[in-house]
Amino acid sequence: VKILGSSGALPAYNRHPTSLIVNQNERLFMVDCGEGTQMRLADFDVKKGKINHIFISHLHGDHYFGLLGLVMSYTLLNRTSTLHLYGPPQLDDMLNMHIGPWRNEMPYKLEFHPTQALKVETLFEDDQLTVETILLDHRIPTTGFLFKEKLLPRKMIKEKIDLYNIPFIEIPKIKAGADYILENGEVIYNNELTTSPKAPKSFAYCSDTAFNPPMFQQIRDADLLYHEATFTEDQEEAAQKKYHSTTKQAALTAKEINAQKLIIGHFSAKYKDLNPLLQEAIEYFPNTHLAVEGTEFHV
Amino acid sequence: VKILGSSGALPAYNRHPTSLIVNQNERLFMVDCGEGTQMRLADFDVKKGKINHIFISHLHGDHYFGLLGLVMSYTLLNRTSTLHLYGPPQLDDMLNMHIGPWRNEMPYKLEFHPTQALKVETLFEDDQLTVETILLDHRIPTTGFLFKEKLLPRKMIKEKIDLYNIPFIEIPKIKAGADYILENGEVIYNNELTTSPKAPKSFAYCSDTAFNPPMFQQIRDADLLYHEATFTEDQEEAAQKKYHSTTKQAALTAKEINAQKLIIGHFSAKYKDLNPLLQEAIEYFPNTHLAVEGTEFHV
Numbered sequence: 001v002k003i004l005g006s007s008g009a010l011p012a013y014n015r016h017p018t019s020l021i022v023n024q025n026e027r028l029f030m031v032d033c034g035e036g037t038q039m040r041l042a043d044f045d046v047k048k049g050k051i052n053h054i055f056i057s058h059l060h061g062d063h064y065f066g067l068l069g070l071v072m073s074y075t076l077l078n079r080t081s082t083l084h085l086y087g088p089p090q091l092d093d094m095l096n097m098h099i100g101p102w103r104n105e106m107p108y109k110l111e112f113h114p115t116q117a118l119k120v121e122t123l124f125e126d127d128q129l130t131v132e133t134i135l136l137d138h139r140i141p142t143t144g145f146l147f148k149e150k151l152l153p154r155k156m157i158k159e160k161i162d163l164y165n166i167p168f169i170e171i172p173k174i175k176a177g178a179d180y181i182l183e184n185g186e187v188i189y190n191n192e193l194t195t196s197p198k199a200p201k202s203f204a205y206c207s208d209t210a211f212n213p214p215m216f217q218q219i220r221d222a223d224l225l226y227h228e229a230t231f232t233e234d235q236e237e238a239a240q241k242k243y244h245s246t247t248k249q250a251a252l253t254a255k256e257i258n259a260q261k262l263i264i265g266h267f268s269a270k271y272k273d274l275n276p277l278l279q280e281a282i283e284y285f286p287n288t289h290l291a292v293e294g295t296e297f298h299v
Numbered sequence: 300v301k302i303l304g305s306s307g308a309l310p311a312y313n314r315h316p317t318s319l320i321v322n323q324n325e326r327l328f329m330v331d332c333g334e335g336t337q338m339r340l341a342d343f344d345v346k347k348g349k350i351n352h353i354f355i356s357h358l359h360g361d362h363y364f365g366l367l368g369l370v371m372s373y374t375l376l377n378r379t380s381t382l383h384l385y386g387p388p389q390l391d392d393m394l395n396m397h398i399g400p401w402r403n404e405m406p407y408k409l410e411f412h413p414t415q416a417l418k419v420e421t422l423f424e425d426d427q428l429t430v431e432t433i434l435l436d437h438r439i440p441t442t443g444f445l446f447k448e449k450l451l452p453r454k455m456i457k458e459k460i461d462l463y464n465i466p467f468i469e470i471p472k473i474k475a476g477a478d479y480i481l482e483n484g485e486v487i488y489n490n491e492l493t494t495s496p497k498a499p500k501s502f503a504y505c506s507d508t509a510f511n512p513p514m515f516q517q518i519r520d521a522d523l524l525y526h527e528a529t530f531t532e533d534q535e536e537a538a539q540k541k542y543h544s545t546t547k548q549a550a551l552t553a554k555e556i557n558a559q560k561l562i563i564g565h566f567s568a569k570y571k572d573l574n575p576l577l578q579e580a581i582e583y584f585p586n587t588h589l590a591v592e593g594t595e596f597h598v
Contacts, residue, residue, distance in 0.1 A: 009371070009372075009375055010372050010375045010376065011337060011338055011341070011368075011372070012341070014341075014342075016338065017368070035334055035335060035337070035338075035364075035365065035367070035368040036334060036335040036338055038310060038334070039310055039315065039334075039335055042310070042311070042313075043313075061367055061368055061371045061397060061398075062368070062371075065334075065364070065367050065368050065397075066334065068334070068360055068364050069310075069316070069334040069360055069361070069364050072308070072360045072361075073308075073309050073310070076308055076309045076568075077309065093396070094396055094397065097392070097393055097396050098360060098364075098393065099360075269375075
């Protein structure tokens with residue numbers, strides 16, 4: 001996960017509006033796209049041609065104003081592969097207002113997938129990964145996104161194929177967990193033939209939101225949690241009023257769901273120095289990190 | 300004139316979409332507002348609260364996508380003074396699509412003044428300055444902007460007031476050019492009583508446009524001309540096809556209208572090094588400068 005923007009609604013102190021990139025086996029997914037994101041992609045050497053899926057959490061400008069420029073730049077760059085865009089239904093109308101006259105002449109297809117904030121849905125699924133919405137608690141309909149790798153098949157130990165003369169047709173079954181029975185009836189147990197695959201990883205993106213226990217069940221055990229922490233602890237009332245979270249609330253969320261690692265971001269323009277926010281969060285959840293722009297978090 | 304963005308439609312090489320600030324006696328006027336402009340204002344220490352008038356040339360995204368974020372940030376900053384916005388009629392609808400739900404709750408008034416690209420009109424006028432549209436030749440309706448200072452009254456030489464015992468009621472007439480007649484009938488000629496005011500300055504902004512002789516008459520003798528030069532000379536055909544200009548065309552425009560100084564900008568992403576563009580323009584108009592971001596041009 002690479003952070004492109006870490007500011008709250010008002011950019012300040014060289015922090016930029018929200019955006020990040022999820023790189024899953026060299027496939028790039030963008031989450032939110034605040035103003036200036038296309039310039040941040042260039043600043044941090046992200047190949048924008050590799051992004052085929054963009055997920056927009058909600059229609060506050062600091063989460064999508066950069067989409068207009070990015071979509072236009074793809075046209076100028078003669079992009080040809082389909083771009084999948086996921087976001088609230090009105091986003092498509094907004095895009096049409098700006099790019100409508102050219103939409104049919106664009107060299108690539110922009111395929112829009114409307115999201116809804118009433119029930120969890122799977123937006124993307126292939127053999128490696130699913131992306132689900134997370135229902136968040138914000139002033140307007142807002143969804144987070146849960147990236148979950150799928151459990152891969154077990155890995156065949158190549159030497160055993162020769163050793164036991166296993167026909168290729170049996171291998172998919174063994175990878176799926178089956179034992180192998182020799183002609184003489186001897187059972188070779190699966191754990192002698194295979195090794196465990198890489199454990200599937202998960203990343204939960206929760207911004208913007210107030211403290212939101214209803215989502216805990218869904219995102220339990222996330223390897224990496226991005227949770228907004230717009231304010232310090234002492235601003236809990238302001239946070240609640242604006243449907244944002246404090247450092248403490250972000251950290252308690254991470255603790256409660258048993259996350260491995262927490263990234264906090266979406267910092268208010270109030271704060272020039274972010275260390276106090278980090279210190280507060282660490283008290284409740286030690287493995288907390290600031291969403292410093294340009295930083296990569298590996299899972 | 301302070302340059303905030305110098306890139307063509309596709310930002311590249313750390314050049315940003317078009318925007319600049321005209322500072323006339325510490326009053327700030329913004330011309331165009333490409334994506335990221337609010338961050339550029341911060342980068343170059345421009346006080347955004349001092350901007351009360353924003354002029355948008357046309358509705359290609361690289362000239363207005365930054366407006367959405369700026370308008371939103373003014374709300375978050377609790378701006379109270381009216382913001383005057385000048386641009387093509389559809390711009391207001393576009394803004395409403397994004398900020399409509401909040402427009403009436405904003406702490407300041409956003410007053411929209413539609414422009415039209417069929418005949419020259421005066422958009423702004425007070426005792427110091429007028430701003431007129433310039434009709435440009437682009438793919439969609441586009442106007443440039445001509446900032447013209449007014450001729451100020453002549454300056455009274457204070458010592459002469461005492462010397463000739465001139466009553467205060469006579470001073471405005473003298474500043475306007477009248478002579479003063481003493482009680483004994485002696486005529487004191489105006490040039491003994493006053494000095495010439497600062498010569499009024501003018502700045503013409505012409506972007507985006509193809510080579511456009513019909514505007515020459517209107518912008519003749521401009522002290523400072525900003526003219527786009529998206530391409531080098533050898534790309535004249537490409538320029539014409541896209542209704543953009545070459546370095547040579549920008550320079551010939553400056554020469555033809557007898558400008559004092561030329562700024563070229565809106566550079567294509569083709570060009571990493573801009574010096575060749577500058578060299579080409581200088582051949583036809585020596586006092587040419589590159590629109591390097593952050594640079595201030597004094598008139």
